[in-house]
Amino acid sequence: MAIDIGPSEADENQEMSTINVVPLTDVMLVLLIIFLITIPVVIQAVPVELPKVVYEPTTTKPENVSLSIKAAPNGECEVYWNLSQVHTQQLLDLAVAKLKREIDRQGGPTAPGLELPEAHIRGDINTPYRCIGGAIYTLQRAGFARIGFISQPPAGYVTARY
Numbered sequence: 001m002a003i004d005i006g007p008s009e010a011d012e013n014q015e016m017s018t019i020n021v022v023p024l025t026d027v028m029l030v031l032l033i034i035f036l037i038t039i040p041v042v043i044q045a046v047p048v049e050l051p052k053v054v055y056e057p058t059t060t061k062p063e064n065v066s067l068s069i070k071a072a073p074n075g076e077c078e079v080y081w082n083l084s085q086v087h088t089q090q091l092l093d094l095a096v097a098k099l100k101r102e103i104d105r106q107g108g109p110t111a112p113g114l115e116l117p118e119a120h121i122r123g124d125i126n127t128p129y130r131c132i133g134g135a136i137y138t139l140q141r142a143g144f145a146r147i148g149f150i151s152q153p154p155a156g157y158v159t160a161r162y
Helices: 022-042 088-105 129-142
Strands: 065-071 077-081 084-086 119-123 147-149
Touching: 065 088, 065 129, 077 088, 077 129, 084 088, 088 129, 119 129, 129 147
Parallel strands: 065 119, 119 147
Antiparallel strands: 065 077, 077 084
16 A cells, blocks of 8 residues: 655645545445345345146036136126126126035035035136136135136147146
């Protein structure tokens, strides 16, 4: 480390050409330490294992419910139970009745090996989420525990079997 005391008495009018970099170095080291401490705090990641998306053909059972949902041109939601259009209250009533019939057919709510029907939803790609979410909420209120989505695999996709 060298110290420049300045120009001598004889060279009083000569310019000083050296820069004192010690304050600059101190500031840079302080900033480096601050960044090293704050970066791990700011960058936090929760370890989440996302599911692998694999197209699996579904086996349609007669007791399952098939819903088709699309948006009408006026912005309303159109929900179809099989092929007939229903409103929210009608969907709830039909779903409750379907579950009651299926439970009674299998021997009542305490029957061993009770298998409840599933609901399969086909949603148009341009349908707002509020339409599909509303139908899911209504089916859950009715008592459906298994609700799935029917989708079309991309072109050229090979079905994987495990």
